[in-house]
Amino acid sequence: MRLLTKNTLVLLTVTLIVFLAGGFIFYSQLRNIMNEEATEALSIKKNEVEKYISKNTRLPESISLEELSFTESITPIKESLNDEMIYIEEEKEKMPYKKLSFNVIFEGKNYKCTISKSLLETDDLIETIFQSFAIIIGLLIVVFTIINFLFSKTIWNPFFTTLEQINNYEIEKHSVLTIESNGAKEFQQLNEAIKKMTQKISNDFNNLKYFTENASHELQTPLAIIKSKTEVLLQTEGLNDDQAKQIIEINQTASRLSKLNHTLLLMSKIENNQFNVTENLNFSYLVTNKLKQFEDLIEMKQLNIINSFDNIMVTIHPILADMVVSNLLSNAIKYTVEKGVIKLELTTTCFKISNHGEPLKANGDKLFTRFYKENEDSSSTGLGLALVKQISIINKHKLNYEYINSSHIFTYFFQDLK
Amino acid sequence: MKILLVEDEKGLSDSISTYLKREGYLCEVVKDFKSADEKIELYQYDCILVDINLPDGNGLDLVKSLKRLKAQAGIIIISAKNSVDDKIEGLDLGADDYLSKPFSLAELNSRIKSVLRRRKFEGNDEIIFNEITIKPYESSVYVKGNSLTLTKKEYDLILFLISNKNRVLTKETIADHLWGDDMDMANSYDFIYTHIKNLRKKLVDKGCQDYMKTVYGMGYKFTAL
Numbered sequence: 174m175r176l177l178t179k180n181t182l183v184l185l186t187v188t189l190i191v192f193l194a195g196g197f198i199f200y201s202q203l204r205n206i207m208n209e210e211a212t213e214a215l216s217i218k219k220n221e222v223e224k225y226i227s228k229n230t231r232l233p234e235s236i237s238l239e240e241l242s243f244t245e246s247i248t249p250i251k252e253s254l255n256d257e258m259i260y261i262e263e264e265k266e267k268m269p270y271k272k273l274s275f276n277v278i279f280e281g282k283n284y285k286c287t288i289s290k291s292l293l294e295t296d297d298l299i300e301t302i303f304q305s306f307a308i309i310i311g312l313l314i315v316v317f318t319i320i321n322f323l324f325s326k327t328i329w330n331p332f333f334t335t336l337e338q339i340n341n342y343e344i345e346k347h348s349v350l351t352i353e354s355n356g357a358k359e360f361q362q363l364n365e366a367i368k369k370m371t372q373k374i375s376n377d378f379n380n381l382k383y384f385t386e387n388a389s390h391e392l393q394t395p396l397a398i399i400k401s402k403t404e405v406l407l408q409t410e411g412l413n414d415d416q417a418k419q420i421i422e423i424n425q426t427a428s429r430l431s432k433l434n435h436t437l438l439l440m441s442k443i444e445n446n447q448f449n450v451t452e453n454l455n456f457s458y459l460v461t462n463k464l465k466q467f468e469d470l471i472e473m474k475q476l477n478i479i480n481s482f483d484n485i486m487v488t489i490h491p492i493l494a495d496m497v498v499s500n501l502l503s504n505a506i507k508y509t510v511e512k513g514v515i516k517l518e519l520t521t522t523c524f525k526i527s528n529h530g531e532p533l534k535a536n537g538d539k540l541f542t543r544f545y546k547e548n549e550d551s552s553s554t555g556l557g558l559a560l561v562k563q564i565s566i567i568n569k570h571k572l573n574y575e576y577i578n579s580s581h582i583f584t585y586f587f588q589d590l591k
Numbered sequence: 592m593k594i595l596l597v598e599d600e601k602g603l604s605d606s607i608s609t610y611l612k613r614e615g616y617l618c619e620v621v622k623d624f625k626s627a628d629e630k631i632e633l634y635q636y637d638c639i640l641v642d643i644n645l646p647d648g649n650g651l652d653l654v655k656s657l658k659r660l661k662a663q664a665g666i667i668i669i670s671a672k673n674s675v676d677d678k679i680e681g682l683d684l685g686a687d688d689y690l691s692k693p694f695s696l697a698e699l700n701s702r703i704k705s706v707l708r709r710r711k712f713e714g715n716d717e718i719i720f721n722e723i724t725i726k727p728y729e730s731s732v733y734v735k736g737n738s739l740t741l742t743k744k745e746y747d748l749i750l751f752l753i754s755n756k757n758r759v760l761t762k763e764t765i766a767d768h769l770w771g772d773d774m775d776m777a778n779s780y781d782f783i784y785t786h787i788k789n790l791r792k793k794l795v796d797k798g799c800q801d802y803m804k805t806v807y808g809m810g811y812k813f814t815a816l
Contacts, residue, residue, distance in 0.1 A: 390671040391671070393692045394603065394692055396692070397671070397692035397693035397694065398600060398602035400694075400695065401602075401610070402602070404695060404697070404764075405610060405696070407809065408759060412809075414809075417808050417809040418808050418809075421761055421808075428763060435673055469769075469770070469786075470782060492675065
């Protein structure tokens with residue numbers, strides 16, 4: 174629900190409640206006043222009746238039955254005042270009346286005198302007042318809503334500007350988000366807070382970036398020393414087989430560590446969106462080139478490559494595209510049995526690569542987790558597919574894995590088709 | 592051949608200079624930018640190996656100085672950063688090659704030789720190893736004067752082996768040289784065996800002596816001994 178709608182609804186509810194309560198109080202006050210008025214009028218009438226009796230030697234004539242009546246009674250009655258509904262012939266319905274009954278003594282006899290006063294006027298008045306009240310409420314609600322909707326556009330304008338800028342914020346492009354605002358004070362506060370926050374985010378981001386890169390580069394130098402030392406050592410005369418084997422293992426492990434380090438650095442760079450410059454790249458050309466590069470491995474495993482290519486242009490960073498093709502292809506080559514078949518398919522929507530092979534031991538999704546290794550093959554970093562996945566995420570592409578008819582199928586979609 | 596090595600890490604510069612000295616080069620080592628800058632002003636070198644990150648300066652500035660001095664030396668940048676931008680910048684400034692750490696000494700040696708060939712002999716020299724002659728300018732190999740038909744990889748392999756003759760080369764070093772490091776595959780070591788076998792057969796068929804020795808458990812060695 175929009176804030177404006179919410180706001181309006183709350184205000185309307187509150188207005189309605191206040192008006193209802195106010196109306197009720199107003200009504201009871203008015204009712205009381207009218208009641209008192211009627212009572213007072215009746216008591217004035219009573220005085221008139223008593224005066225009349227004392228001056229004249231007859232009972233006053235009742236103008237109408239409702240207004241004044243005398244009934245003989247044996248014992249004197251107590252004075253009483255009550256409201257009653259009396260049926261009126263002409264209107265054919267009951268009408269509200271106020272009745273005052275009291276005792277008069279005339280010629281030594283007790284009479285019960287009753288004066289009635291119609292309350293119809295009072296009810297009419299209250300009704301009219303309530304009608305006006307309802308019209309006022311209605312008008313107020315309509316005007317209020319219209320004004321709210323009309324002005325909200327102007328009032329909320331700075332907010333939407335801010336929102337748009339936050340949405341477009343990219344940490345590597347704009348380090349700090351400064352939004353000019355001439356709106357309400359709250360929006361200025363919001364913009365100020367955003368400025369501070371992005372400042373901090375940007376600082377942290379840069380620190381982390383530099384730290385990761387520096388740490389990663391600093392690691393390469395000691396590794397280079399280890400590797401070079403083992404190489405010098407290998408040239409020593411008179412090494413026995415076992416010694417040589419150990420030295421080579423040291424050398425290989427250092428290489429592995431270096432490769433791992435390099436890949437992790439690459440991943441963090443990708444995550445930090447440092448490869449955000451895209452270009453329109455001839456993907457088919459890239460795939461053809463990669464196949465040429467892997468030619469030896471393909472030939473030696475006597476693999477059969479079936480490809481169906483369209484001439485496809487994809488907007489992507491060239492290095493990332495290279496990594497996608499390289500990793501998927503080398504993965505397929507690695508896991509295809511000798512003399513097996515690798516199928517490559519390139520269309521406008523996707524790059525699909527499939528190869529025959531045994532089903533996976535683990536769930537397909539696990540393939541894309543970092544450091545996951547299907548076989549305990551120590552030469553693999555377990556990062557290749559995670560890297561491709563990462564690339565697909567930051568490019569808003571999609572990487573999919575399926576196992577159909579004993580084929581592993583990796584599909585890299587150039588759009589995220591949801 | 593005089594080589595200047597500009598590298599602040601003693602461990603690495605020691606290994607490199609040991610390796611290069613055994614190769615017959617005269618190798619001078621400096622540890623910082625300032626002394627490197629002085630050296631290149633005063634002396635002539637055939638090849639200069641420059642680390643980008645020096646304690647008191649950027650190795651790329653040395654490349655600029657060398658270009659300003661119109662030095663004839665070949666320049667190879669060695670860097671801990673495997674960064675495409677650095678590589679492009681270095682090569683644009685006039686460096687001949689770029690190696691990212693960690694690299695194998697055999698690889699460095701082969702790159703130095705290739706740079707020297709291009710610089711010193713304008714690519715017109717021939718590499719002669721007994722009855723084998725390699726003409727790098729036409730990418731061809733001759734055995735006793737007869738041309739040998741090799742694939743691209745076999746040619747790269749024999750050039751690499753002869754560049755590092757009398758040394759043990761591990762399968763990994765050879766694989767890295769032939770396929771680059773994005774060939775992340777253990778199996779590729781087996782493929783080297785196939786390449787070696789094919790190359791050996793082609794050489795022997797032309798009446799060449801078998802110089803390719805398998806060093807058990809270690810790798811291969813190209814030697815006349």
